[in-house]
Amino acid sequence: MNKKLFVLLVVLMSLSLIGIIFVQSFFINKSLENERQQFSLNVKRALSFVSKQIDDYEYRNYLDKLQPYLNNNRLPDSTAVQRLFVAFDDEQNDQTIVHQNIVLEERYRIPSLFFEIDADSTDFSKYTNERITEVYKKSSLDKGSLERVSQIKEIDDMNDEAKSFLYRDSFKDLISSIDYPIYKRVSPELIETFIDKNLKNEGVEIDFEYAIYDDDLSTKIRTENFEKTTNSYGVPVFLDNNDESSFDLWVDFPERNKFLLSTILWMIVLSIIFTSVIIIAYTSAIYQLIKQRQISQIKTDFINNMTHEFKTPIATINLALDSIRNPKIIDDKEKVLRYLGMIKDENKRMHAQVENVLRISKLEKNELNISKERLKLHDLVEDAVTHVQLIVEDRKGYIKLHLGAAKSSVLANETHFTNVIVNILDNAIKYSDKAPKIDVYTENIANNVLLKISDQGNGMSKQVQKRVFEKFYREHTGNVHNVKGHGLGLAYVKRIIDDHQGHISVESEKGKGSTFIIRLPLIS
Template sequence: MGKKLFSLLVVLMSLSLIGIIFVQSFFINNTYKNEEKQFISDVKRSLISVSKAIEDKELLSYNKLYREAIENGRTPDTSEIKQLLIFESYNEETNQAIQFRNAISEESFKVPSLFIDIGTDSINISRITNFSETKIFERSTIDGQLSMNPVQTFSDYSTMDDVGRRIFKDNYKKVYRNYPVYKRITNEEVSELLESEFSISGIETAFEYAIYDKDLSTKIRSENFEKDAESTIGIPVFRDNENKSKFALYVDFPERRKYLLSSLLGMIILSIVFTSIIIIAYSSAIYQLIKQRQISQIKTDFINNMTHEFKTPIATINLALDSIKNPKIIGDQEKVMRYLKMIKEENKRMHAQVENVLRISKLEKNELNISKERLELHELVEDAITHVELLVEDRKGFVKLHLEADKSSVLANETHFTNVIVNILDNAIKYSDDAPKIDVYTENVGNNILLKISDQGNGMSKQVQKKVFEKFYREHTGNVHNVKGHGLGLSYVKRIVDDHQGHISVESEKGKGSVFIIKLPLIS
């Protein structure tokens, strides 16, 4: 896959993921707003029912006084015809006249205010009565004058009709409109009505309430009520005959947001879970793709390096063999032996490269059995130095020992751990442009021993330090083959140190050298 195509796929996948997250957030936000609108609608509908219930309760109180006055036979103070309808007709065949009258009368009574506490000794109530009467007259002429003689009379006092009820309600509202609100309703009654209506509407959350007289709070309120222009919902109560009121019932829900979110909790959790799975899967896929590209590039470099490493000895062997076959050379025993030695050395070199690769492969598969015994780390260090001593001297460099640890007994494999130290020393030599200058330190830290191998070579950047122990990794310096190797040495070092329950790290600065630090547990 080309770099441009890979980058395009990553961008498209990232945009798609961001789009999915945006759509989910937009959907949840819209659902929350719809739930909030429905909640406000339910609250307002409940408050309308509560307002009507409060007015009905007051009407019933007034009606109770009205019935008492009538049942006790009180004499009205006044009697007034509120509405009168007269209809007349004449039938010539029967010589009879029909007269229909319909009236609503109002009678006022003054009664003690024993049934409700309104702050006065007595109140005026009114009885509204429907009066209907039908009379039939017969026309006759007596002494030349027209006379109307009643023949039949029908009368009916029935219950009030709609007009009567309206007049009745108007009267009761006039009676109560100037009374303090706390004498018209109690906190307990308001609380019970609100709880009942909210329960019917399915609103199961804590609320606070208050009745305000215009902009002033009254005694009818809950303890923790606070009016908030954004969250408080109100509706008029105790409306007058013109459907207006100076009183308003307000409710507020302290846990409103939490209550609304609780209804969406399941959807939000599922959305977060599934979105997280998609993000994790996407991130993992991108990581694996990038890793595979890196591995592919590293393996390509490894193959190139291995080819280069084998190409030189193979060419040397071929030249040596061609020389030996030369009739002039084959008779020269000394030259033949020198060429045979060259062939053996190059063959040994190739064999060592193959063994190194196989050793790493076995380590990864846990097939390499590493037996351990009690060893002195100082002795392993001194032995490893003898393997590189000639190379250092040839380049006019030095290796200085600073073995200051009092205890150096460790449980280790002699061959493999010697190879670990040799590999680090070999890197210090290869990555020093000038004469290699190497210092080796040991010290005891608690129940551990620290081995530090410091050089004054090229050093490495922070980015390289993070990857230096990865398999096949080699720092690019413009010329792939300017330093011999195939990126397996330090990977092998780390695997062996880990197998010895140790820890290896590197401290380095570009152009100022590197320090490799190995920490191993001591044995008593």
């Protein structure tokens, strides 16, 4: 994939993911705002019912105390009569109908004991209603008189609704005219019961604090922990006949936000889960794409390196064969043997590279049969050193052994583990620009034996150390490899050590050399 196209796809996918997260956040905030508005509406509706229930409760108490005086047949202290006449003509039946409504108000003075006020007595009124309907026959306009043909007379007490309205008005006038303490008009327990019941009826099941204020001054009707905030809800209580009052009931919900979040918790949880899945899938996809690009680049480098590695031996073999076919050389046995030796060495070199590639491939497929036996690690180290000793000496370097482990018996495969040590030593030689200087240490730690191979070569950066055991990975200097190879040696080393239940790590500093540390379990 073209690099620019790859970057464009990543940018578009990232913007789409950010857009999805933004849209989900928007809808969650919108839902939360809707829940907040619905919560406020439910609370306000509940408080309006509470205000009405408080008025009804107080008025019922008033009527209960007033009822004995209403049922008393004593003579009123004063009376008042109001008359209302309504007349209209019925042309079709030649009649005139007259409606007469008479309201009789009887005023009584009663003791004020049930209100606990300073006055000796207070007034209340008893109302009765008299309705008369009269129908007259029209004779003629000349006679100037009306003949009364029928009369319907109805006298009864006023209906309960009308009486209640009049009594309620009287009560409100009375209670507003006296200085009656708020805590004697209603109890905190009753307020709390009204609030709790009405909130539950509106679906608001949450702890609350409340207080009644008189012109912004707190009264005794309140809970201990109430604090008036911008999120508190208020409603006027004890309204007078003009629907006005100096008293307000305030309710606050300390856990309001938690309650609102709980109403959309399922939406938040599902959004987080689905968004997390999308993010994980997206991240994984991007990681795999980048990984595939890296692998593709590494494989390309590997093929180029392998081509270069094979090109030199093939060219050497061809030159050697051409030289052998030369008539002047074919009879020179010494030169022929030398060229044949070169052909054999180059052939072995190519064979070793192919074997290394096949070996790592079989390891990945778990097809490589690795049998293990009891071996001395020191013996394996000494054997491996003999494989590279001549190369080191040829470059004027050295390999020093510091085999300090008292116990070195391990369960290992002789061939493969020898190759492991050889590969590490070979890297130490190749990545030393000057004469290779290598020190090999062993020591015992608990039930393990440590093998340390230190060199004073080029060293590695922190980034290279993290990837040095990856298959095909090789450190670059610009676009050119300083050292030819196929990038499989250390990957093979790690796979073999893992198969031996061991562990390998590297400590290095650029320009100061590297130390490979192998830990293997001891056997008794």
